Amino acid sequence: MAGRERVLERASADAARQLRAISATGGADCRRMPVASPTEVVSGDTDTRQGLDRPWIVLVWNDPINLMSYVTLVIQKVFGYPKEKAESLMWDVHTKGRAVVSNGNREKAELDVFRLHEHGLWATMQQDDA
Amino acid sequence: MSVGGTADDAEHSDGAFELSHESTDPVDEYTPEDADDTDEEDDEDMFLRRRIRRGSSGTFVINLPDDERELLHALPGQLHEMLTSGDPTGLRRLFPAAYHLDPEKDAEFHELMRSELVASKAGRAKILEETAFARSLTEEQLLGWMGAVNDLRLVLGTQLDVSEDDSDPEPDHPLAAHFGLYHYLGFLLENIVRALS
Numbered sequence: 001m002a003g004r005e006r007v008l009e010r011a012s013a014d015a016a017r018q019l020r021a022i023s024a025t026g027g028a029d030c031r032r033m034p035v036a037s038p039t040e041v042v043s044g045d046t047d048t049r050q051g052l053d054r055p056w057i058v059l060v061w062n063d064p065i066n067l068m069s070y071v072t073l074v075i076q077k078v079f080g081y082p083k084e085k086a087e088s089l090m091w092d093v094h095t096k097g098r099a100v101v102s103n104g105n106r107e108k109a110e111l112d113v114f115r116l117h118e119h120g121l122w123a124t125m126q127q128d129d130a
Numbered sequence: 131m132s133v134g135g136t137a138d139d140a141e142h143s144d145g146a147f148e149l150s151h152e153s154t155d156p157v158d159e160y161t162p163e164d165a166d167d168t169d170e171e172d173d174e175d176m177f178l179r180r181r182i183r184r185g186s187s188g189t190f191v192i193n194l195p196d197d198e199r200e201l202l203h204a205l206p207g208q209l210h211e212m213l214t215s216g217d218p219t220g221l222r223r224l225f226p227a228a229y230h231l232d233p234e235k236d237a238e239f240h241e242l243m244r245s246e247l248v249a250s251k252a253g254r255a256k257i258l259e260e261t262a263f264a265r266s267l268t269e270e271q272l273l274g275w276m277g278a279v280n281d282l283r284l285v286l287g288t289q290l291d292v293s294e295d296d297s298d299p300e301p302d303h304p305l306a307a308h309f310g311l312y313h314y315l316g317f318l319l320e321n322i323v324r325a326l327s
Contacts, residue, residue, distance in 0.1 A: 062131060062294075063131065063223075064131070064132060064287070064292055064293050064294040065131075065132065065223070065283060065284055065287035065288070065292060066131050066132070066280070066284075067131065067132060067133065067134050067316060067319055067320060067323065068131045068132070068133055068134075069133075069134055069320060069323045069324070069327070070276075070280060070319060070320075070323050071131055072327075073323050073326060073327055083327075090131070093131065094131050110228070110239065110243075113228045113239075114228075114243050114246075114247070117224075117225065117226060117228070117243075117247060118247060118250050118251075118277070119277060119280070120223075120224065120277070120280045120281060120284050122223075122226050123226070123228070124226070124227060124228060124229065124230040124231075125228055125229060126229070126230070126231050126232075
């Protein structure tokens with residue numbers, strides 16, 4: 001579980017850095033900062049400068065290999081969703097190419113992505129642009 | 131995504147994986163007399179249920195012919211070798227990008243998580259290797275089988291460049307013989323998923 005511990009340590013360091021960044025700007029409202037398009041690759045620590053309160057979303061993408069029944073079971077087991085919800089998400093992935101399966105702060109999203117990768121699902125995460 | 135395999139899909143399997151396994155036709159031994167499940171369900175479901183099914187007290191009954199078990203015992207070693215050799219060829223599907231919009235964060239994520247992911251996958255390959263001849267499995271062991279069989283499918287499917295329409299390869303595809311194994315693993319995975327669902 002060393003990787004997870006490191007994620008949590010980093011989360012704590014990130015939070016401290018964010019607090020310092022906010023106090024350095026006199027508590028300026030981060031939401032006034034320009035919001036990057038999620039299609040652009042933005043370098044630098046975007047978490048600190050913008051979108052502190054924008055949650056991360058975890059996406060599962062369609063792929064030609066994974067079985068539909070398997071994807072449903074993995075979503076059920078990883079998130080504890082009822083079978084109906086997992087099946088509905090699986091169908092979204094299959095027919096629309098992707099589906100948002102969970103959301104939360106960055107650390108939660110990373111652990112969700114890790115567990116989905118552990119089961120061979122093609123999962124990614126990004127900050128919600130809504 | 132693709133739907134589960136059928137016995138017909140699997141019947142041409144030659145047991146090859148990485149061109150080094152020598153077992154032949156791992157599912158040829160199946161005969162209808164193997165059936166001992168008398169549930170009144172459709173034929174396909176009965177066929178699937180007889181291979182792996184929930185038994186008493188939380189265990190799972192594994193009803194596979196010996197040559198399939200030999201195959202399942204032999205394959206994880208090759209997977210383990212690929213996982214630990216550090217050669218990314220054919221493994222890209224096992225370690226996809228997490229931050230697909232941010233290469234910098236993605237590199238950081240993989241640096242943090244990759245060894246744990248490798249350990250998890252290697253651990254499941256070991257479970258399959260060690261319990262391939264077991265007549266009954268705990269749920270945890272069967273989940274290990276599920277993960278290992280899926281990893282094998284991902285590696286093989288990536289090598290074979292399979293598409294969603296599930297069409298068979300051109301006969302002169304250099305790896306055409308491996309499609310039988312790919313379909314067999316899909317068939318077995320469907321069995322496992324049904325037993326666990």
